[in-house]
Amino acid sequence: MSLLGQLNQDMKDAMRAKDKARLSVIRMVKAAIQNESIKKGDELDSEEELTVLSREFKQRKESMVEFKSAEREDLVASLEAELQVIEHYLPTQLTEEEVLVIVDEVIAETGASSKADFGKVMKVILPKVKGKADGSLISKLLKQKLS
Template sequence: MTLKQQLTDDMKTAMRGGDKHRLGVIRLVLAAIKQREVDERIELDDAQTLAVLEKMLKQRKDSVSQYEAADRQDLADVERAEMTVIEAYLPAKLDDAELDALIAAAIAETGASGPRDMGKVVAAVKEKAAGRADMAVVSGKIKTRLAG
């Protein structure tokens, strides 16, 4: 079952169960997926659907920080609740040891020797860790690894 089909099935379940919050978030996700499909005139696969989910999660993280800076805890709580629903559809995050092993394998695979090879390593890791790691953290780890 594709991720998009899973979202559709969960939307129907939430509708039947009367879970209005979950239903609203899933509808937002499906609308974002549909918007991207219409814009690009393609059918999204699971990797592209994960990218949409990650983008939505990042937007909510940014919103939480802005709401907290503005002392609007009520709105920050709403965003956090939406984040938990979205995170349920993302694959399990890699822990530090797994991430370090993945970076080491990518460095060996690409033959990277210094900071100028960072792009190749990031691309290799991004392919294998899609949706399972924050690429900003990955990029920082790769940078320190290649610099030292």
């Protein structure tokens, strides 16, 4: 079942359960996917749906950092709940150790040896971990390895 189909089914389930918070998040994610589909002018494949889902997750995570720094605990709590719902649809996230193994493999594969090779290595890593690892974590680990 496609992500959009899963979202439709879960939306119905949330309506039946009268789970307004979950329903709201599912509707937002579904709308984001549909808007992207309209922009493209065609249905999204699973890779593109995953990209939209990852973007929604990242936006909320960044907002949560801002709300925490502003000491808005009420908003932080609601964002944490939204993140949990979105995380349900994302593939299982790689651990830092797993990402480190991939970074090491790609560095060896590309022959990277300095910070100048950063972009070349990222270009190879990102498709391998799409939706499974945070870009900032990859960037941090790669910078440590190339310095």
